[in-house]
Amino acid sequence: MADYTKFLDDLYNNPESPAAFSGIDRLWYEARKVLKHIPRKAVQHYLEGHRTYTLMRPKRIHFKRSKTVAAGFMTDVQVDLADFQQLSRHNKGNRYLLLGIDVLSKRVFGVPVKSKKTEEMIEAFKNLISQMPMKPQRIFSDKGTEFKNKQMKEFFENEGIEKHEPTHSIVKASVAERAIRNVKQRLYRNFAQKKTLNWIDVLEKILEGINKAKSRIHGMRPIDVNFDNAQEVWKRIYGDIFSSNKNKIKPKLKKDDFVRMSV
Template sequence: METSSRVEMILDKLYNDPANPAGFAGVNQLWTEVRKIDASIKKKDVQQYLEGHRTYTIHRPRRVHFKRSITYPSGYMTDVQCDLADFQKLSRQNNGKKYALVAIDVLSKRVFAEPVRTKKSNDMIDAFEKILARMEMHPHRIFSDKGTEFCSKEIMDFFRKKDIEKYTATFSSVKASLAERCIRNIKQRLYRFMSEKHTLKWTEVLPKIVNAINNSKCRVLGGLRPVDVSFNNAKEIREMVFWPIGKNKPRKKPRFKENDHVRMSRSKKYFSKGYLPNYSDEILQIDLVKRKLIPIDTVCVTIMVNCSKDISTLRN
C-alpha cells in the first residue's frame, strides 16, 4: 500500500521528535505510537516509511548470516585446513611453547597438532615438517586464515617446494572454520585435563588428546572414527558426507531483484559500536542476480555503482 502524504506527515512528526517514545525508534515502537493517533495505519505503512528514511536505513542493525561455499575435498588427505591455538599465557610452564599448530583433513576429520614456540617462519616451518611427516601423503591444498604466520615468503616458498597449493582467506574476517572448531575441541579436553590434574603443562599431553579425538566416533562420518577413513574407503565416505549437501532442499527465492536500490553495509571490526552507522550513505542499484549451484545453492548479486535517483524504498 502506498503511504499517503497525511500518514507520512504523522509518521514524520512522531519519528523525528526525540521526546516522543517513537522518536528514532524501531518499527514496532513507531507503529504503537502512530496507532494512538490513527488506528487505520498498518504496520506495513510504517515499514515502508522507515525503509525510505535515510537516518533509519544507515543505522539499521546489521545482521550477518553470510552463507559461504563449503570446502569440497577431492579425496583423503587432499585438502587440509590449519590454524594456531593460542597458549601464550601458559608458555612459562611449557618450555616457552606459546602456540599449537593444528591441521585437520577435511574429508576424514583426522587431526594433527604440534607445539610451536613463536609465529616466526622457521618455527612454523619446523612444525609443518613434523605434521607432514605424520600424514600418509602430502595434501594437495592447505587453507588457512589471513594470519601473517601463514602468509610469509618463507612459508609460501616451503609449500611451493613441497608441491602444495597454499590458499589463504581473502578477508581477515574469514577463518578456517574446521580448524577453529577442532582447536575448540582440543582446548576443551586440555583444560579439563589440567583442571583435574592441577597442572598447566599441555605440551606433553597434547599428542594423547589428539590421538583420542582421532579415535572418537564422529557424527559427520556416520559414526566412523577419523582413523577408520583410508584411501580404500575414501570415495564412499566422500559420497556419504558431501553428496547429500544441498540435495532435496527447496531453493530459496532470492532476497533481491534486479533494479532494487540498496545501501552497502560498512566493514566493521569485531568490537565496533552498535550505535554507529551500519550502512553507507551511497545508494546502489542491483544490476544482476544469478544463482550459483556449486558447491552450495547461493545467490550472487552484481551492483551498479552510484545511483542518483530519488529513492522512496531501500533494502538493506
C-alpha cells in the same frame, strides 16, 4: 539406579580415551560399547556432578558458515594456531599449537610451536606433515602473516603443496578453528582434573583420543578413514548437496491464494 561412577571415571579422565573430557552424548556412546544398557541419564547425572565438566561447559554460539567441500582423503587440510602464550612457562617455552585437520576424515594433527618466527613455523609444518598418512594437495589457513610470507611460500612450493588463504580477513579456517575448540576443551578439562598446566606432554594422547572418537559428520572414526573408503565417506558427507534428487521445499502459497499485505 546402579553406580557407574568408577567405570565412567576411567572413560572420562583418561586422555587417550575417545570420550576423554567430552560431552554427554560422546561419553554415553563410548560407555555403551562396554555396558550396553547404561542409561543416558546416568551419564548426564555423572557429568553434572563432575567439577571439570560443569566448570568448562562451553557457551554455544552458532554462526552461519559456507560448507567446506574436500576433493578427497588428505587432499584438503586446514591449519590454524591455538594460543597458549600464558602457559608457556609450564610447557618449555611453547606458546602455540599448530593444528591441522583433514577436511574429509576430520583427522587432527598437532605440533607445539615456540614462536611465530618463519624458521619456527617452517620446522613446525615439516613436523606436522610428517604426522600425516600422506602429503596434502592443498593447505588452507587464515591471512595471518605467520602463514603468508615469502619464505613460507617457497617452502610450500618446494613441498608441492598449494597454499590458499581467504580473500577477506573475516573469513577464517572454520574447520580448523572448530578442531582447536575441541582440543582446547579436552586440554583444559585435563588441566582441571589433573591439577597441571602442562599440555605438550599430553597433547599426543588428546589428539589420539579425538581421532579414535566417532565423528558425527560421517559416522566413522577419523583414523578409520583412508584412501580406499574415501569415496564412500565423501558421499556420506556431501552426497545430498550435489544430488539432483534433493527434496524441494514445498511452497507455502499457491497461485490465487489471498494474502495480507502491509503498506
